[in-house]
Amino acid sequence: MKLYEALAHEISQSILDGVLRPGDRLPSVRQACTSRNISPSTVFQAYYVLEAQGLIQARERSGYFVSVSARSLPPEPDAASLPDEDAVHLDVSERVFEVLKSTMTRDVVPLGSAFPSPLLFPMAKLARMMARSVQNLDPWATVDDLTPGNARLRRQIALRYLIDGLHVQTDDIVVTNGALEALNLCLMAVTRPGDAVLIESPTFYAALQSIERNGLQAIAVPTHPREGIDLAAAERALERHRPKACWLMTNFQNPLGSLMPDEKKRALVKLLARYQVPLIEDDVYGELYFGDKRPTPAKAFDHEGLVMHCSSFSKCLAPGYRVGWVAAGRFARQVAQHKLTTTLNTSAPTQGALALYLESGGYDHHLRLLRHTLARQQAAFMESVARHFPEGTRATRPKGGYFLWLELPAGVDALHVHRQALAQGISVAPGPLFSAQPDFKHCLRLNYGHIWDARVDAALATLGRLVAAAQY
Amino acid sequence: MKLYEALAHEISQSILDGVLRPGDRLPSVRQACTSRNISPSTVFQAYYVLEAQGLIQARERSGYFVSVSARSLPPEPDAASLPDEDAVHLDVSERVFEVLKSTMTRDVVPLGSAFPSPLLFPMAKLARMMARSVQNLDPWATVDDLTPGNARLRRQIALRYLIDGLHVQTDDIVVTNGALEALNLCLMAVTRPGDAVLIESPTFYAALQSIERNGLQAIAVPTHPREGIDLAAAERALERHRPKACWLMTNFQNPLGSLMPDEKKRALVKLLARYQVPLIEDDVYGELYFGDKRPTPAKAFDHEGLVMHCSSFSKCLAPGYRVGWVAAGRFARQVAQHKLTTTLNTSAPTQGALALYLESGGYDHHLRLLRHTLARQQAAFMESVARHFPEGTRATRPKGGYFLWLELPAGVDALHVHRQALAQGISVAPGPLFSAQPDFKHCLRLNYGHIWDARVDAALATLGRLVAAAQY
Structure with missing residues (x-):
């Protein structure tokens, strides 16, 4: 430690x-340095982590205080999901589309949105x-x-991998229209209709829809709200269903916000190999960590080119620009081939703009600000959930990203x-969106990536009341 | 007439x-006006058509002359293809990818390219x-x-339909990453793996690849180099295979450059209905006509919302921007749904830029210049083909676009x-790319959309020699 x-x-x-106790003042940074003989930056890092966890709060010019609700945060959900272990032919409902549409109007408090506030980016x-x-x-360039x-742009992306300690060849990188296209191309590259695909439960709904559209079978594997996919269950599923791909978020x-520990990632890569x-x-949320270091992608443990690492700039730099990529290992050629015959290429001016931005420096500075903002917003959001939601509510405490997962009573x-x-102008993402089976009926995914203000607090109060009323 | x-x-x-005879001077415009009692613009239009056909040439400051090769242009191919009438399970080869890649390097004379010169656009x-x-x-806007x-942008697109006499609702228009994505989304919206799809023979290779990727069966219908798909054969195929979609270019x-006459379009829409x-x-080439009026899309004859009209700005305004669309009629909702779960949306800045461009006026002026340039390039190109290719070569005379289709001896x-x-630095698109069957082995598609110069002329001379040598 x-x-x-x-x-x-x-x-x-x-x-x-x-x-x-709630309201108590913490030792000042100077006091803590002196008393423990540690550096100010160590103290700041510790306080920053505590703030991200919602346990303490900074008050301007007066220091750090224990949050009012620190002891009463809702407990975390603790059990992995228990999906049916059979293969499932998907029939993802119209509902996903309906819910998505409902989050796309400005006059709704967008707690159900999949995107952070566009105001957080260096537009x-x-x-x-x-x-x-x-x-x-x-x-x-339109040809090149x-x-x-x-x-x-591909070189800049390869450089960032290098900084994170991964060796990815520029030639293995295919630029795409956002990570969503990258994921879909990867699925096309390695499956044929009728094949089985391992996914998490709950999972990102677009994975369900891709699998359905491509005539594939989904094998849902239990996934823990803190540590991700259950490896023993994954192994059973591999043995039983012989899937042609595994699609997940490390x-x-x-929606869970779970973070697979490094050892688990390593074991997963080995198992799949x-x-x-x-x-x-x-790995679209990987850059949005609240700790001191970017969490490692599973790709880092891949020695066979079997891992296709998909990410994008949409969640951490340039929403709406639609630039993502995949480091596709041994499948790079097939992925590029599918891209050429589905969307041909990604907007040349947009690719050029992002290359210039990355070359100009300043991306890391922006990311530090963004992470700090999201961590503070999580703390405020969590505290509000604690104040407004009824007993029996459980909430995850993700160490990054901008989603909370609630288990309602x-x-x-x-x-x-x-x-x-929705009738009261608030969107949420209900649990059933995230599974092809009738699971997660009592769960909600909430987005804390929007600027924290009284309107969001009031929306959470309303939601809390609706949940309380729905208990009876 | x-x-x-x-x-x-x-x-x-x-x-x-x-x-x-070749080299003869035509009457001056003034002479022709006086002698026939017609307006100068009528004479210009006539000369313009003749120029596009390669029959006459303008020489600066001296008027119009009969082309040297006017009498010896290669004859047009005259018979529709005769594809196998059985359903075909596609296995489009690696070759398409190889040939495509070969056209993407600057140091090759890009006669095999699918794109016109990027220098022709108002960058x-x-x-x-x-x-x-x-x-x-x-x-x-990244959300909106x-x-x-x-x-x-969608309103501007709807306005252009209106100007062309089509009534298309803004709500039916879905913006896409180029027409290629639009076509793919349409196919997803109306087919399921195993379904049959009617296509032309020869056809755009991306159609073959989409059909293969989606596990569909291709039914190739004979297509005439001047007038497009054979309706009697299409009707037999509809009766026999009960396809779930028909995908073609009107x-x-x-690669043929064929233009379906209006009456044929009307009959096709009626038949499919x-x-x-x-x-x-x-309909990505529709704006690139050499006549006096945009050819009508089949969509104009559709009363049931069964026609999904796909087009883009890639070929006529903004290559590399990747903005296309579909007016999807009764399928607009399904198309949008597939888009949301494959690439989510199209780059917001790029969409905004094209909306501004269209609102600013000037698009029609650019299009007139572009059409005129392409028509002149076709004439020069055609004349060069006539000079350099051996007896027994046939060549289409498209009334728009930028592709010639050659039947070699x-x-x-x-x-x-x-x-x-390719070994001599010249790319071509060989006929077999355009069919899933072993057809069109003696055909080439050539691109005349690049600036006409001595290098292109020399490349055609080389090609002609290669073809002549290959006869024996």
């Missing part, structure tokens, strides 16, 4: 034990890069930037809550 | 009859619009511009020519 982790752990224990700087990109656009994509899973099953790794119907909330 | 058509017909007859003005679009981009797409078909088979109409293997040409 690192110094700052030890300090954070110690303080959180004091809070849970009641030694430090002005991106605009300058875009203007520069098109002013200097060599007309032949064809799939697999703009060479400078870091800050949507034994069965020679390709992994389609969706037994018997509460999330679809009912969704309809009632 | 209109006045200018009558004049053009009369002159072309004189040329073919030998009354006017500077587009750049200004892009800069303005992003500078004023409301961050929430989600599928079905930017409202202002205007300046790729009788079987309730949706038409996926690929019997026994010449186009794949062999392709390989030999």
